[in-house]
Amino acid sequence: MIPIDDSPIVRDDKSLILAMDHGLEHGPVDFEAVPEKLDPATVFETATHDAVSAMAVQKGIAEGYYPSYEDDVNLLLKVNGTSNLWMGEYDSAVNCSVDYAAEIGADAIGFTLYGGSNHEVEMAEEFRDVQEAAREHDLPVVMWSYPRGQGLKNDTKPSTISYATRLGLELGADIAKVKYPGSSEAMAHACKAAGDMKVVMSGGSKTSDYEFLSTVEAAVRAGAKGLAVGRNVWQRENPTQILDALEKVIYDEATADAALEA
Ligand code: FBP
Numbered sequence: 001m002i003p004i005d006d007s008p009i010v011r012d013d014k015s016l017i018l019a020m021d022h023g024l025e026h027g028p029v030d031f032e033a034v035p036e037k038l039d040p041a042t043v044f045e046t047a048t049h050d051a052v053s054a055m056a057v058q059k060g061i062a063e064g065y066y067p068s069y070e071d072d073v074n075l076l077l078k079v080n081g082t083s084n085l086w087m088g089e090y091d092s093a094v095n096c097s098v099d100y101a102a103e104i105g106a107d108a109i110g111f112t113l114y115g116g117s118n119h120e121v122e123m124a125e126e127f128r129d130v131q132e133a134a135r136e137h138d139l140p141v142v143m144w145s146y147p148r149g150q151g152l153k154n155d156t157k158p159s160t161i162s163y164a165t166r167l168g169l170e171l172g173a174d175i176a177k178v179k180y181p182g183s184s185e186a187m188a189h190a191c192k193a194a195g196d197m198k199v200v201m202s203g204g205s206k207t208s209d210y211e212f213l214s215t216v217e218a219a220v221r222a223g224a225k226g227l228a229v230g231r232n233v234w235q236r237e238n239p240t241q242i243l244d245a246l247e248k249v250i251y252d253e254a255t256a257d258a259a260l261e262a
Contacts, residue, residue: 004198005175006075007107009054009140012252015175017076017142017228018047019056019172025079037054037234040065046070046239051247054200056110056142056228063104070105073134076142077106079112079130083209089144090117090148098133101235108174109134110142115167117149124171131172142228143203155179158186165194177202177228184218191223203229209242213256216249228248 001081009015020043022030031038040061047055048069055074057066066075079101080092092112099254101109111130115125127143134141148155161181168176175198181187191199203212203221212232227250233239248254248262 001135002140002198005141007108007140007174008238009076009142010027010198012251013052013225015053015198015226015228016051016246016250017054017177017200017226018043018233019203019228019230020031020061021056021058021081022230022233024058024083027084030235034235037232038131041068042146043234044069044073046234046243049247050215050241051241051243053226054108059100061207062101062106066105069108073159074107074146075105076084076110077101077104078110078112078144080112080126084225089119089150090114090146091119092123094130098131098137098139102137102139106139108140108142110144111173112144112146113167113171114149115145115147115164120149129170140174141172141202142175142177143168143171144228145173145176145178156181158189161186162190162193165190165199168194168199173197175200175225179204180215180219184222187219187222187224198225200224200228203232206231206235209245209260210256212242213249213259215244216246217254217256220250220253 048251054074056076079096080094082092145168147160156179158181165176177200201224245259248259260262
């Protein structure tokens with residue numbers, strides 16, 4: 001097993017994962033304000049920025065676009081996902097095998113686990129297969145750890161987010177991606193609950209530069225090892241500018257103010 005810190009998706013102990021699986025998870029609605037981003041090549045271009053340590057996409061986009069970017073972008077292949085057309089209890093279809101992900105050049109595997117869903121048991125069993133296959137290929141596993149489902153009223157409650165990171169640790173993820181629990185203190189507890197596993201913050205819907213960078217700063221200060229972000233980067237008019245600032249906040253641990261002034 002290769003130590004996670006030796007993975008190309010980690011730079012100086014941190015990661016900035018640029019996610020673009022929204023066309024599946026949310027539908028084309030996320031691209032309405034930025035119709036040019038419907039072309040995945042535009043987001044792969046953004047992912048060539050030095051700050052981006054991996055780009056997270058589904059199989060079809062990897063097959064079609066990754067060959068043109070494999071020298072400049074590290075691929076995080078998301079092996080499950082569900083559309084917003086699905087109206088049932090939270091679940092995520094496994095739509096790519098780890099063997100095939102490795103064959104098309106993945107540097108890491110991504111998997112969504114909805115702890116608390118009525119489908120948690122099957123999802124955890126699917127995760128077992130994915131995690132063990134990933135170990136065979138020496139590929140790290142990033143868990144989108146999103147407690148959701150009938151019993152969960154608030155998916156960003158501090159105790160829920162700490163439970164989410166702990167699930168990642170105990171089920172064998174290398175990195176867990178979780179929602180920000182609302183404060184640096186709550187994030188610190190979630191990172192502690194993760195033991196030696198890395199925690200990255202989930203980006204969320206687009207906010208102002210300052211609000212976004214301040215939250216990332218607070219998460220990093222609390223022990224988060226970076227960010228997995230989509231809309232807050234590629235829905236912006238100038239993704240390079242926000243990536244320049246994120247590079248400072250994440251890797252240099254600069255404040256949001258300092259990153260914006262530079
Ligand atoms: P964002 O930064 O745009 O939230 O993207 C990160 C991500 O996890 C995507 O990989 C995924 O498609 C989306 O968020 C899921 O969002 P939601 O939490 O709204 O279901």
